[in-house]
Amino acid sequence: MHNTNRSWQKSYGIAVLASGLALLFSLLISPLLENITFSVFFAAVVLSSWYGTRGSSLLATLLCSLAIALFFLEPIYSLNILALDGSIRLGLFAIVSLLTTELNAAWRRTELKLRESETRYREMAEAVQNYANELEERVADRTAALLEANKELETFGYSVSHDLRAPLRSMQGFAQALQEDYSHCLDSDAQDYIQRIVASAERMDGLIQDLLDYSRLSQVEINLGVLNLTDILTEALNQLEVELRSRQAQVNIEQPLPEVTGNWTILIQVLVNLLSNAIKFVPANRQPTIRIWAEIVGGDGKDTGTRGHDGDTGTRRGRGDTETQRHGDTQRVFDNFFASPRLPLPASFVRLWIEDNGIGIAPEHQQRIFNVFERLHTQESYPGSGIGLAIVRKGVERMGGQVGVESIEGQGSRFWIQLQKFSMKT
Template sequence: MKRSHSQQITIGLGLALALLVANTVVSYRNTLKLISNQRLVTHTQQVLIELEATLSTLKDAETGQRGYLITGEKRYLQPYESAVDKINRQINSLKQLTADNPNQQQRVFALENAIALKLTELAQTVKLRREKGFDAAQQVVQSDRGKQIMDNIRADIADMENIETQLLQQRTQESQAKLQETLLTFSIAAAINLALLALVYYLFRLNHRQSKQEEERLRQNNEQLTLALDAGKMGSWDWNLQTNEVLWTIYHEIIFGYEPGKPNRSYKEWADRVHPEDLPKVEALVQASVKNQQDFHAEYRVVCSDNSLHWVTAFGRFQRDAENRPIRMVGVLSDITERKQTEAKIIQLNETLEQRVLERTTQLEEANEELQAFAYSVSHDLRAPLRAMQGFAEALLEDYEDILDELGKEYATRIVTSAQRLENLIQDLLAYSRLSRSDLQLKVIDLTTIMSEAMTQLEAEIEQTQAQVNIQSPLPKAIAHRATLVQVITNLLTNAMKFVDDGVSPQIKVWAEIHGECVRLWVEDNGIGIAREHQKRIFRVFERLHGMETYPGTGIGLAIVRKGIDRMGGCVGVESQLGQGSRFWIELRRGE
């Protein structure tokens, strides 16, 4: 009879151990899945953070470029250059983070191309500002191209963020579900452990050796559970609500900054570590979970013994007695300090971004006011003494012609001529400045009518130079600003009549071609031509290839052509060889 009873106990022990092993395996697998899900959640958050940081860096690059564009000071290029270097690293980081998602990886490559296009556009404006000045660069900035590129980048990033947000929600839900399963299996494991301990104690009285073996197996099972939690950097607790005693795992103690190894801890030891500002909220959540019979979830700060702060997220589940009263809470927690710090950095970036934009906008406005003041000074303060000098020199020639000798007359004539050249230069500078600041209303214009107006304005010069102008009419329509286009064509025709060899009558040919949605107007001459290495220089302000004595002018005429065409959304160019004439062209959008 005694032997039969021992066999029954042995069989019961075997079944309990099998159940414990099975539950341990399930718990271990659930824990591994939970760890995997948590890593996926963290991974998705990293992608979102990197996307926000990439957009913020690109805005910094754009803001630095604009600051340099307005002020011309190299110190504004420092944030721009830093942002350019940084954004390449961020793109590489996004490639690595999205390596597990082919669709997002393709979007990253598309984003990389769009950002490269934007950086090219920014670099071009910086180069234009450095080489051609504020007006040339500002024209590019005021075009819609840069804004469209930036809008496309924002849209691409927003699409990627929406996808990652959906993944984050899905993975978070999966993690919570897996956590609940893990808590349930842990609770079952704890109950099985208690039952096994009682059974082992009973069997110890029957067979000491057999009891020792079972205790060793229990120890190994507990180590496996602890190992799984430590692998996921998660701590667990078992809180007895009746005695206020708490069982902690080692990683739980590490997070809270306690020396590991104390067998029984208390609720007070836990509360002493919770940040005083967070403790009432966490305790309220515990009471609400008890009252509503719900699982416990909270995020709060922990103050360690060295006064360092850690953020943790905790999940707990209550065990109840026969009368449905909670008697213990079993749960897990993990350190989320790094995630909280990253979120704080993002919030700080968003808060400071608006202030930086406001400050730099104020700087741009001040620079614009200085430019307007300079234009006013040139228009009024500089021209007044110039006219006085010119007037007095002309009065000398008229009223004192009989008194002055030939050298005196020559000096007075030179004063009049130099004053007139300076007046022309001021007029051209003001015209160039107005093109940069004026608001051009574009509309459909007939190029035939524009050519007629330009020819009327140049009647005297055409007659003086005996120029022959052949216009292949009718010319198509284009989208432009009437007065600006007349000035551009007048400058091109004047240029064609001016730069010819002595004794040669200017022969000018004007025609138009259709290129898709654009109209290209050609002005061909039989002049002296332009060497290939100088063909880009001639459109810059004050760029002259010949002396004033050989070919008069201010060196701004073709710069006005370039500025006017840029303001109208077009482009300009030249085809030429020395001694074989030149063919200038302007291209504008085609008018219906």
């Protein structure tokens, strides 16, 4: 409050002092320079406006106007101005002084707003910086927590793969030894129990391995490179040689197969799981037939019209004419059922298809089969862990791709994986 009073006294004191000095100076020089009088008083108004306030500038305008009227316009010492020229000059002085006062007041308001804006900007910048620092600290904390969680998962994976599987294998080995060495001492029920123990141990070991594979896909850092699909499929089929021969399955690979961007180990694991299902989920009285081809699709997944099966066909396993005819019929059913207009789009992805003549999948189950532990059939009908297709989806997604299925229940399924097409520009 004290500072406010002092500022008010200072601004109005400047107005009175400037007006008085202007009057004194004008009285001294008016005999010599008559035309400079108004300029001197206007300088007093400007000085009051610059160093004072709007009120002090108005006071200076009033005091200077009175001084001009009393001491420099006829009649002297009277406010009754007779000359028209004097009245006009005094009026112009008052108008110009008032305009100067208002302009200076507007400039001060603008300057004040700019200072307030600058202050708010600095406060906002400081707040943003503080928030950024806080967010960075949170990210660092979360990153550290995730790294710690990954270490714990790695430790858990090691424990599962070694500490838990070791006693499981011991149990399996002792059961097999009991079956081999003492089967003559056991009745049929006891032998059946031992066989169930061995089978359950094998299933549990396979389940643990699948869980480890799925967990590893979520954590391991992968490197992508150019892959030849023909080489990948050859390796995957070699790993399934026993299953293919036991079911007398035929695999038709339709060339050409383009190169894709992916990871060698993961893509082989994905194809082994898909091909294994194509062999497994086929009725016992039907010879498994697997057809593999590739097509180039656009960025939105639509077929561009370039299909691998327009080229030559390589047959992995032989079969009879009757079975070939039935496979052709199944293919025509699929093509008619899923037919859709194909538009030319920029080719940037490769979609690899694996078609079987198995039991098919009902429409309501075609999405959930890619979840972990999703099984549509009993263990006795079609053995498995229920993780294979989850591994397929996780592996393909880690390589930046997509996976899907088209299926007709009772006639077969078409699984597809979509990966980025290898290009020299990438």
